[in-house]
Amino acid sequence: MTREITTHSAEETIAFGRTLTELLAPPKIVLLRGDLGAGKTTLVKGIAAGFGAAEEEDVTSPTFTLVHEYRGPRANLYHIDLYRIDTPRELQTLGLDDLRSDNSILLIEWGEKCPRFVRERDVEISLEREGENGRRIRIAA
Numbered sequence: 331m332t333r334e335i336t337t338h339s340a341e342e343t344i345a346f347g348r349t350l351t352e353l354l355a356p357p358k359i360v361l362l363r364g365d366l367g368a369g370k371t372t373l374v375k376g377i378a379a380g381f382g383a384a385e386e387e388d389v390t391s392p393t394f395t396l397v398h399e400y401r402g403p404r405a406n407l408y409h410i411d412l413y414r415i416d417t418p419r420e421l422q423t424l425g426l427d428d429l430r431s432d433n434s435i436l437l438i439e440w441g442e443k444c445p446r447f448v449r450e451r452d453v454e455i456s457l458e459r460e461g462e463n464g465r466r467i468r469i470a471a
């Protein structure tokens with residue numbers, strides 16, 4: 331299954347994220363692909379809001395904390411950013427395996443750094459810049 335959309339503002343990307351609850355029903359491992367500033371975190375704002383797990387403005391980048399958790403009535407979302415991870419040992423220290431459960435959704439930015447997640451992912455979402463505010467979003471599930 332693939333879905334594709336082009337958004338023209340951050341608000342539109344958030345609104346699109348809100349529509350993904352059915353597709354992302356737990357358990358899921360979701361890889362978010364795209365360059366710096368592509369809109370991965372922005373999309374997660376909409377996804378977390380759609381699941382009733384967080385207000386969109388409360389979803390911020392886990393760049394330094396590496397993992398943010400948002401608990402909703404139907405799913406626990408874990409927003410993970412591996413940008414600052416450099417070694418397999420650092421990755422292991424994060425203990426991401428412990429986050430996997432029947433009602434968890436792992437939303438992973440820069441997940442390419444973890445070959446296991448690339449192999450075991452259920453859904454891949456790619457975001458590509460098109461000009462200043464355009465973003466092409468492609469979902470493969």
Ligand SMILES: Nc1ncnc2c1ncn2[C@@H]1O[C@H](COP(=O)(O)OP(=O)(O)OP(=O)(O)O)[C@@H](O)[C@H]1O
Pocket residue numbers: 337338339340341342343364365366367368369370371372373391439462463464465
């Ligand atoms: N159509 C759009 N969709 C999403 N974000 C947009 C769009 N147009 C402009 N933006 C802006 O682009 C930026 C996207 O930043 P965001 O933190 O979501 O990117 P990211 O992919 O998570 O980057 P990083 O890899 O650094 O974490 C925001 O400043 C947002 O306002």
Ligand SMILES: [Mg+2]
Pocket residue numbers: 370371372391411439
């Ligand atoms: Mg981000």
